[in-house]
Amino acid sequence: MKSIPAVYLASSFLSLLGNSIAGVALPLLVLQITGSALGAGAVAAASAVPAVFAGLVMGVVIDRINRRTASCITDLxxxxxxxxxxxxxxxxGLSIGWFVLFGIIGSLGDVPGLTAREALLPAVVRSGGLSAERLMGLREALSAVALLLGPAVAGTLLVLWDASAALWVTAATSLAAALLTLLIPRRVGEIPAAGRAEGTAPRGGWRMLRDGWRVLLGSPFLLLTTALSLVSALLLAALQALILPVYFTQIGRPELLGFVLTALAAGMLLGGGGYALAGTRLSRRGWLLAGVLGSGAGFGVIAALASPGAVLAGAALLGAASGVFGSLVGVLMIERIPEAMRGRIMGTQNALLTAAPPLGIVAAALLTEFAGLGAAAIAIAAIWIGPLLLGVFAPPLRSLDREGAGDDGDHGNDHDTAAGAGPARNGEAHGA
Structure with missing residues (x-):
């Protein structure tokens, strides 16, 4: 592997590892300081709203400046x-106000940082001599490793020191991620001239954002893949954050809840690693079906709540399918999103993905309260039937190989040209 992909993957891994550690340490620190579960919920809610807004707005900035620079700044x-x-x-001394303030500031870096790093992907593929399939599979596998290591590192730090020490480690991983990104040549982060409108006046931020939405809404492929990802995130949050905690509490085995995350991450590691090794050997249509059908089977096994062992097996299956689906969609995004609009489109997608989990948790809470745990679990899993049918039968998802990429991708590029951004070279990233 050449240095640019290796540095990119290492930076991405450290950023995700820091988020994973903070996800354990920060709520505990809020509880220690405030003594209130309501306070912890208020901090989470206060961070989520600006994160969605930042994802939408900062996409415009990422489409205007060097994307390597944007990634470094957001990590910092x-x-x-x-x-x-x-x-x-x-x-x-800390109070709830400090947590809310810095939670809001941090949200301005988290979702835009993810967007900037994803917007860099095509250039990393072009410059690194690594196929998009290999790069995306490795990234999904490393994401799973970060999910596995984060809680373990946080738990170790909490035993040896306290939550503040864990936050210092989180800050250090973000700094290290930014420094690693600086090792990527500046030219890699530049938006290619082919993706810009030549000889036209600079466009306003609102107009740029509107143009990005026009491309997203005008592409059946992008709409479908975004919808599949949103529903998957919503259902997973509902199961993981509400249905399963209630289930394990009812059967008197709350300690098993942590193993669900472990099983999910182990499955993601298997799915992403498998795609990295064999992504170019099987048809993309086959990988898509494996992802959506495997996810459906995983959701169904979990929702049955037959036994703790079955739930863990379902989580592992769901993780493997998610690793495959996430890797495939990442490759397709590299090929089909116009170069000049990656920040806006991916920022919108990431903002929506940030908003989806709370909605899933609220829906699961209402269903559990009024219909009971078993009915709620089945109802949540049954929602995947719609996305599953779309994944199997929707025409935009039936032709996914390179020779079919131009159909939908050109559609998006036409919007881009009409918006004054110039045509992007669809599928260019795969030339590496």
């Missing part, structure tokens, strides 16, 4: 917002 913002908490605690 995320790291600084986390490092500020133990600093304030040492100087004046």
């Amino acid at each position: 913002v995320s790291g600084a917002s986390v490092a500020a908490l133990p600093l304030v605690d040492a100087v004046t």
